[in-house]
Amino acid sequence: xxxxxxxxxxxxxxxxxxxxxxxxxxxxxxxxxxxxxxxxxxxxxxxxxxxxxxxxxxxxxxxxxxxxxxxxxxxxxxxxxxxxxxxxxxxxxxxxxxxxxxxxxxxxxxxxxxxxxxxxxxxxxxxxxxxxxxxxxxxxxxxxxxxxxxxxxxxxxxxxxxxxxxxxxxxxxxxxxxxxxxxxxxxxxxxxxxxxxxxxxxxxxxxxxxxxx
Amino acid sequence: xxxxxxxxxxxxxxxxxxxxxxxxxxxxxxxxxxxxxxxxxxxxxxxxxxxxxxxxxxxxxxxxxxxxxxxxxxxxxxxxxxxxxxxxxxxxxxxxxxxxxxxxxxxxxxxxxxxxxxxxxxxxxxxxxxxxxxxxxxxxxxxxxxxxxxxxxxxxxxxxxxxxxxxxxxxxxxxxxxxxxxxxxxxxxxxxxxxxxxxxxxxxxxxxxxxxx
DNA sequence: ATGACACCGATTGTTCAACAATGATAGTCG
DNA sequence: CGACTATCATTGTTGAACAATCGGTGTCAT
Numbered sequence: 068x069x070x071x072x073x074x075x076x077x078x079x080x081x082x083x084x085x086x087x088x089x090x091x092x093x094x095x096x097x098x099x100x101x102x103x104x105x106x107x108x109x110x111x112x113x114x115x116x117x118x119x120x121x122x123x124x125x126x127x128x129x130x131x132x133x134x135x136x137x138x139x140x141x142x143x144x145x146x147x148x149x150x151x152x153x154x155x156x157x158x159x160x161x162x163x164x165x166x167x168x169x170x171x172x173x174x175x176x177x178x179x180x181x182x183x184x185x186x187x188x189x190x191x192x193x194x195x196x197x198x199x200x201x202x203x204x205x206x207x208x209x210x211x212x213x214x215x216x217x218x219x220x221x222x223x224x225x226x227x228x229x230x231x232x233x234x235x236x237x238x239x240x241x242x243x244x245x246x247x248x249x250x251x252x253x254x255x256x257x258x259x260x261x262x263x264x265x266x267x268x269x270x271x272x273x274x275x276x277x278x279x280x
Numbered sequence: 281x282x283x284x285x286x287x288x289x290x291x292x293x294x295x296x297x298x299x300x301x302x303x304x305x306x307x308x309x310x311x312x313x314x315x316x317x318x319x320x321x322x323x324x325x326x327x328x329x330x331x332x333x334x335x336x337x338x339x340x341x342x343x344x345x346x347x348x349x350x351x352x353x354x355x356x357x358x359x360x361x362x363x364x365x366x367x368x369x370x371x372x373x374x375x376x377x378x379x380x381x382x383x384x385x386x387x388x389x390x391x392x393x394x395x396x397x398x399x400x401x402x403x404x405x406x407x408x409x410x411x412x413x414x415x416x417x418x419x420x421x422x423x424x425x426x427x428x429x430x431x432x433x434x435x436x437x438x439x440x441x442x443x444x445x446x447x448x449x450x451x452x453x454x455x456x457x458x459x460x461x462x463x464x465x466x467x468x469x470x471x472x473x474x475x476x477x478x479x480x481x482x483x484x485x486x487x488x489x490x491x492x493x
Numbered sequence: 494a495t496g497a498c499a500c501c502g503a504t505t506g507t508t509c510a511a512c513a514a515t516g517a518t519a520g521t522c523g
Numbered sequence: 524c525g526a527c528t529a530t531c532a533t534t535g536t537t538g539a540a541c542a543a544t545c546g547g548t549g550t551c552a553t
Binding site for chain 4: 341
Binding site for chain 2: 503504505506507
């Protein structure tokens with residue numbers, strides 16, 4: 068079955084992001100290869116890709132495990148986000164196609180919030196920010212964001228309180244979109260700065276609460 | 281010979297960056313594996329890592345070749361740089377350890393300029409900007425910069441006029457460092473914006489000159 | 494001569510089995 | 524009870540093999 072590997076990498080990626088393998092889980096080459104119906108070598112190639120993306124951690128001679136981001140990782144992820152997202156929003160055009168994606172993400176978030184479908188709320192949230200980055204029209208920045216967004220999802224999985232994590236930001240997304248359209252990029256960028264600070268604080272708070280009981 | 285792969289990846293990476301394999305060169309699995317004294321499978325794992333880093337391009341069933349960045353890539357690389365570098369400089373502290381690295385890079389650039397050692401001038405140049413990014417204390421931003429800097433080196437290799445490419449920026453690096461120390465981060469950030477615009481223009485100019493004769 | 498078509502060869506994609514090397518574990522001894 | 528050692532499961536790496544695909548070559552009909 069040639070070409071299994073691209074598919075394999077994506078499949079593994081999705082399953083990890085979806086939480087099928089909890090953060091920190093050890094991924095055994097032999098058993099996982101058997102489970103997925105591929106050879107060890109093919110699986111190892113996929114591992115290398117995912118490790119480079121930060122989704123799994125590879126320790127020589129000790130195998131790979133699903134990344135489990137710690138406080139330092141969350142801090143760094145938000146730092147990177149603050150570098151990229153507000154600037155993308157500040158320079159973004161309201162006519163950019165990504166604006167439609169922003170709107171759709173906001174609406175999906177709102178309907179999912181009503182349905183109390185927190186998982187989808189989280190997905191919509193990420194899609195919203197992904198659209199913001201897309202405003203920059205930079206494949207490399209998009210790739211960076213794709214990777215750190217995936218890592219952040221792992222952090223969310225560790226916390227496992229999706230309502231507190233995602234719900235508060237649905238209305239903020241709506242407000243941010245309207246600020247962007249009504250008052251322009253720079254105003255929206257300033258708002259997003261505060262937004263990200265608050266979001267980081269929310270995540271970090273949940274994290275330390277985890278550690279202390 | 282276990283643990284060959286991390287070493288292998290780094291070795292290949294360095295050889296590519298050093299121009300041993302010209303941009304666009306097809307890398308045959310069989311012959312390269314033989315040349316490097318590793319098996320095809322091990323080499324393929326290294327390929328996956330380097331492809332993820334953007335150093336080589338992988339086309340299914342057609343193998344990998346050394347990336348040869350085009351105009352669009354250069355534009356995107358500089359876009360990403362403008363997002364990250366000035367902000368890092370603006371927020372950076374003069375007391376940060378990376379400042380020492382900035383200084384060393386400037387001095388190395390100056391001595392290499394005198395010696396007309398353009399290769400080292402280019403290296404020092406990149407080290408200077410690497411130190412700027414290090415001001416942000418963000419592993420993920422550093423990784424992004426490491427990858428795009430490597431890609432940019434490939435673009436430089438394609439142009440192959442290192443003097444025009446690197447020499448003009450030695451004095452600018454010195455000036456930028458002094459602005460940062462004397463007038464602070466924001467002033468230096470503004471200067472760096474212009475710097476990067478000029479640098480991009482230099483590279484793009486050389487590129488189009490290549491295409492037209 | 495030219496264009497479509499079928500074939501062939503080289504290369505990549507993937508698997509399997511084997512062995513070396515390492516890290517963790519468990520058991521032993523002082 | 525702690526340090527040492529032997530064992531063992533797992534990873535690291537290899538080589539050979541076969542399947543699948545791509546690109547070029549040559550043929551053939553028009």
